[in-house]
Amino acid sequence: MIDGVPGPIGRLIEELGKLPTIGPKTASRLAFFLLKSPPEQVASLAAALAALNQGIVQCSKCFNYADRDPCPYCTDEERDVHTICAIEDALDLLAIERSGGYNGRYHVLEGAISPLEGIGPDDLRLNELVARVKDEGITEVVVATNATFEGDATALEIGRLLDGTGVRLTRLARGLATGGDLEYVDPATIAQALEGRREF
């Protein structure tokens, strides 16, 4: 409980403060903003929050979020079932889908190697990726981690883990600006980078 703040507001501030990039000050500002907002706007936000987990599950194969498990990308037989595109997070999947340049399976790594943030290979879905490559008869893994040092470090680790499996390992072409997150790159550039992907 926060001193001098009535219970419900204090609780809201506490909950908001747990969100990434939101400190106590921003949390208070948001809470008081909501307090002064029209009741229907607050109700709509509450409903959206309440509905968030209902019917949304994480795919147990690719770790994308969808309304079913396995997700549509993992079950659609129209897609190339022998290729997996490894990405840092689910937003990258949307960016690649928008580009129209890819039609295989996905694998969300849930991050990239970053010692500064305490994220090592064991914190990512790397073992799951290796298992899928073996179990699903995958012939190519397209590593589409971000063009950052962290993304490159992750790509190298994937290469190390899959060494000797005979799978073709490719990386997006360097049309992408260094330091760029995939989700901010325009579709045409992503399509080009996919087309120009090379073995590494």
Place this chain on the structure above:
Amino acid sequence: MYCRRLELVDFRNFAALELDLPAGPLLVLGRNAQGKSNLLEALLALASGRGRSHRTLAELIRTVDGAPRPFARIRAEVAASDRATRLELVFALNPTEDGGPGRRASRRVVVDGKPRRASELLGQLNAVHFSPDDIDLLGGAPAERRRFLDVAISQVDRNYVRDLVDYGRVLSQRNALLRELRERDDDAAGLEFWDGKLVELGGRIVATRQQFVGALNDSGAAAYEELAGAGESLRVEYRLVGAGEDGGLPLDLLANMRTREIQRGQTMVGPHRDDLEMLVDGQPAAAFASRGQQRLVVLSLRLAEMEWLGGVAGESPVLLLDDIFSELDSEHREAVIARMPKGAQVLVTAADDAQVPETFRSDAAVLRVRAGHADREG
């Protein structure tokens, strides 16, 4: 290139200042602690993104009765041979968690009305700052000397700036990993990638620095010989910390250091640890040269920096001579002025204009600085 207009808000002791500057020589007169040096520091900040050495960004912001103003702002118009550019550089105190002003400041850069990354300020206005504190280049910590290299090279080499930023990023990731390996009592798992990047970026940084040091040896040695006379020689050597004979930053070296680096939790070799050594007649100047010789050594380094920047950029940098004449005899004062490129914007500060050579004074416009105000004379 030169700065033709300068506007300051809450920068050091200037509450507000608007100033048109001449393209050529300018004599800045005033008693001590009136703001002469601060004026030159504003131009140094435009060239390097920061103040003089040992100065934090927050210290560039004016204080009133001990309380800092929220930000300091420098605006300038720079005229180069092929372009005119409007620059804005703001140092603002970072807010603390409760919203009050913090103790650290960050930078905002605007070039021709468009917000830019701070690194894009570099190269817009080139300048060389001569100061009595330059003597610390000899006796001070290695960081002083690395800063000398970085400030000079960054003004004309975009790739170098990018490599420095990337290198800093790789270094913090690698150090974090080394600390983690120490805690886990692990071997070198995962270091490979960061080692590779460290060597790649570090190698490029060192190579660029060594080229610059080569130029220091050519024109710096010549300047020193002229200033010191009688066959005295100056030599500058780039010292790779812990590196082998062949220089560079080989992977084997990192492999050899690995156990120690993990124990210490930090990267112990690389350009962030390297140093410069200045030798007079083959002896380290920091330990063996007289005070007088040391002054001429650092003066020669600045003159070499000036010539190098002018050569690479194709036009002379702005020259900021901050109270350097009080420590020189008249012969050396004349020699320094004689080396200033014709037509360059040269700002000279002095408390007493009798210290400034007549050859400079006769052509120079005069600016008088008093308690945070500046007025043109004549």
